[in-house]
Amino acid sequence: MTDVYIIGTDMIRFGRFPDRSVPDIGAEAALLALDDAGLSIGDIQALYCGNLLEANAAVGQRILHLIGQTGIPVVNCANACATGATAFRLGWMDIKSGLHDLVLCVGAEKMGKGLIGSDRKPDGISTEGLLGSNTMPTIFSTLGMEHTRKWGTTLEQFARVSVKNHHHSTLNPKAMYQTETPLEDVLSSEMISYPNTKLMCSVNVDGSAAAVLASEKKVRELGLMGRAVKVRASVMTSDPYTEHDLVLPDFSTCTRLAARQAYEMAGIGPDEVDLVELHDCFATAEILHYENLFLCEEGEAGELIDRMDTYLGGRIPVNVSGGLLSKGHPLGATGIANIYEVTTHLRGEAGRRQVEGARIGLTHVVGLGNACAIHVLEKTD
Amino acid sequence: MQSPTPRTVVDFLKYGEDGSLYLEGHRCRDCGAVYFGRRSTCSKCFSRSRMDAVAAPPRGHLYAYTIVHRSFPGVETPFIHAVVDVEGGGALRGTLLGVPPDPDDIEMGMPISITFEDAGQTDREGNRYMTYFFRPA
Numbered sequence: 001m002t003d004v005y006i007i008g009t010d011m012i013r014f015g016r017f018p019d020r021s022v023p024d025i026g027a028e029a030a031l032l033a034l035d036d037a038g039l040s041i042g043d044i045q046a047l048y049c050g051n052l053l054e055a056n057a058a059v060g061q062r063i064l065h066l067i068g069q070t071g072i073p074v075v076n077c078a079n080a081c082a083t084g085a086t087a088f089r090l091g092w093m094d095i096k097s098g099l100h101d102l103v104l105c106v107g108a109e110k111m112g113k114g115l116i117g118s119d120r121k122p123d124g125i126s127t128e129g130l131l132g133s134n135t136m137p138t139i140f141s142t143l144g145m146e147h148t149r150k151w152g153t154t155l156e157q158f159a160r161v162s163v164k165n166h167h168h169s170t171l172n173p174k175a176m177y178q179t180e181t182p183l184e185d186v187l188s189s190e191m192i193s194y195p196n197t198k199l200m201c202s203v204n205v206d207g208s209a210a211a212v213l214a215s216e217k218k219v220r221e222l223g224l225m226g227r228a229v230k231v232r233a234s235v236m237t238s239d240p241y242t243e244h245d246l247v248l249p250d251f252s253t254c255t256r257l258a259a260r261q262a263y264e265m266a267g268i269g270p271d272e273v274d275l276v277e278l279h280d281c282f283a284t285a286e287i288l289h290y291e292n293l294f295l296c297e298e299g300e301a302g303e304l305i306d307r308m309d310t311y312l313g314g315r316i317p318v319n320v321s322g323g324l325l326s327k328g329h330p331l332g333a334t335g336i337a338n339i340y341e342v343t344t345h346l347r348g349e350a351g352r353r354q355v356e357g358a359r360i361g362l363t364h365v366v367g368l369g370n371a372c373a374i375h376v377l378e379k380t381d
Numbered sequence: 382m383q384s385p386t387p388r389t390v391v392d393f394l395k396y397g398e399d400g401s402l403y404l405e406g407h408r409c410r411d412c413g414a415v416y417f418g419r420r421s422t423c424s425k426c427f428s429r430s431r432m433d434a435v436a437a438p439p440r441g442h443l444y445a446y447t448i449v450h451r452s453f454p455g456v457e458t459p460f461i462h463a464v465v466d467v468e469g470g471g472a473l474r475g476t477l478l479g480v481p482p483d484p485d486d487i488e489m490g491m492p493i494s495i496t497f498e499d500a501g502q503t504d505r506e507g508n509r510y511m512t513y514f515f516r517p518a
Contacts, residue, residue, distance in 0.1 A: 115453060125502040125510050127390060132462035132474045133449045141447035142464060149445060149489040193462075194448040194484060241425040246416070247474040248445065248464045 008037025011209035023062035026108030033210035041068035050087030080367025085335025144284025169322025171353035176328035200283035205328030415470030
């Protein structure tokens with residue numbers, strides 16, 4: 001089977017675009033990625049489009065209505081917060097299978113403000129507050145407290161994740177926020193769900209990102225080896241049975257399962273990874289995923305952030321883009337935006353936030369339900 | 382039309398023959414996993430049609446929690462969202478009452494009583510509902 005390469009990728013600066021449609025922002029990212037590869041939509045043989053909140057609205061076809069109606073197959077996919085990574089993986093599977101040599105993957109999302117979801121029901125009564133809570137912060141805050149129970153992780157350690165990612169975002173012109181956010185500010189912002197304050201919750205923004213994938217044969221034909229980035233592993237998992245999963249969604253077990261498979265597929269160990277973009281939907285989540293991705297020993301995630309090991313310039317930089325906490329989290333775009341970030345570092349084009357000498361990077365997302373997707377990417381020569 | 386006795390907020394909160402409320406779990410005859418809510422297949426060991434309905438004891442231990450300060454519009458905060466390991470197997474999530482919403486006052490692993498109380502709300506048709514709460518044992 002052929003190896004699969006990323007030959008073009010880009011994202012729009014995340015923000016709020018009340019006057020633009022989802023296909024409109026998706027089309028912009030698609031054209032940017034095509035330009036990055038030096039290709040036209042006429043060269044593309046299939047489109048995989050990720051969008052969650054308008055999942056029934058043929059977003060992929062409507063992108064083609066804006067940039068070129070070539071008649072190629074389009075698949076629209078929705079997979080919670082793993083939607084973008086799922087679209088990317090569908091493209092990877094297509095090339096891997098030998099079906100096509102050039103495909104485009106796009107993730108696009110427009111978000112409202114405030115808490116995701118609602119408790120409105122057509123009949124019966126509202127259970128919010130009565131049977132605990134159904135909000136996203138509740139889930140990831142409870143998981144943080146589970147970590148605290150096991151390992152004594154402190155509020156300050158969780159908060160330092162947010163300080164770090166906001167710091168990183170000051171180096172990323174495509175991040176929603178680009179403001180230094182000291183620990184006092186993080187801790188004194190509104191408490192949403194203990195221990196996550198408002199500045200420890202990801203930002204609801206609009207955004208899009210895209211990637212062009214190619215077979216090895218096509219990369220050579222186009223003369224793009226060197227700038228192309230190789231996909232060393234693509235893995236997805238769902239939530240295996242664990243004791244609390246059905247009442248407290250378990251993102252750790254599915255991430256560990258995916259991470260083991262991804263390291264095996266890539267033939268590397270965690271110590272060979274130069275940078276990681278992981279799913280920091282809440283500050284508590286990043287702490288859990290340090291251990292889930294085997295970046296440190298179990299129970300040592302709090303010390304990892306205390307030692308600043310996951311800062312740019314540290315032992316294993318995590319979320320140098322600013323992460324979901326500061327770059328922003330447009331659900332369907334996030335998984336491809338992470339791939340754009342890692343690819344940019346592997347190409348040595350990340351400017352002030354460049355992880356020096358990066359050769360191998362890992363992207364990780366999880367979606368409630370649950371879904372986990374991990375990709376391992378490698379620089380080519 | 383209003384029902385004569387209050388309804389229950391979830392299908393696994395049931396009235397027994399004597400009219401008292403209990404939590405109905407389903408225990409897998411093969412692997413012992415306990416679930417709340419109707420099901421015929423065990424998602425742990427995949428056994429089919431071997432789930433036995435059991436009355437769960439109304440007690441357990443606090444597994445994890447958060448204090449919810451921001452909820453959906455109109456919902457009173459703060460409140461404690463809790464995950465409780467039920468004695469005999471299975472886990473529930475719900476609201477912990479009877480403890481101040483402060484991490485210094487909430488102890489992981491603390492013994493919990495599961496109480497059955499009026500939900501304090503009615504639906505559009507005016508029906509009352511019974512729910513369960515967690516309280517310190």
